[in-house]
Amino acid sequence: MTPSAVLTHVCERRVVPVVTRLEVERAGDLARALKRAGLPLIELTLRTSSAVAVLRRLAADEELLVGAGTVIRAEQVDIAVEAGARFVVTPGLSGEVMQRCREVAMPVIPGVSTATEIIAALDHGCSVMKFFPAETSGGTAALRALEAPFPDVRFIPTGGVNAGNAANYLRLRCVAAVGGSWMVAAPLIDAREFDTVTRLAEQAVAIAAEARP
Secondary structure, eight states, X not given: OOHHHHHHHHHHHOEEEEEOOOOXXXXXXXXXHHHHTTOOEEXXXXXXXXXXXXXXXXXXOTTOEEEEESOOSHHHHHHHHHHTOSEEEOSSOOHHHHHHHHHTTOOXXXXXXSHHHHHHHHHTTOOEEEETTTGGGTHHHHHHHHHTTOTTOEEEEXXXXXXXXXXXXXXXXXXXXXXXXXXXOHHHHHTTOHHHHHHHHHHHHHHHHHOOO
């Protein structure tokens, strides 16, 4: 897929499971649990020593669209590319990360929370952005305010988004998808409760299907 096609695919799923901690030996179980739920998409954050190995393991599954999250340095873009990531997500806006993604044709979803950062992301050619941290940055009220001056921007609010409030975000025209960890929470994975992961992911898919602008 082209970079734009990858981002379109992510947005069409309407929910991005954000995995913050995962061991290699449990990667296959998690992938199967999400695929059973009809949500074959993962953003794996690069926050642990095993993250790159896990990313490589997940990316080997051709039925799964896997991105690297918490990318904050340009060299991490190269690491993500080598491991097989299909897209990159950042918690904030880094010009160096954006530039490296452009050089290697890696789709990137930059993190923004202010109008200034949105303008900077637009200057880098991005129109799909992660609104982060969503709840503490004003939540749906902030997004409604930002929609007026930026009508062509689509946001993926992440941070404090859960099963209880996801629909509130997904009903906004400016929201393409939501990101969250509630269906792939580390305690569930540690306890090998993959049936619960599937059930929560199915619930998330249903929420997204019903919550339309």
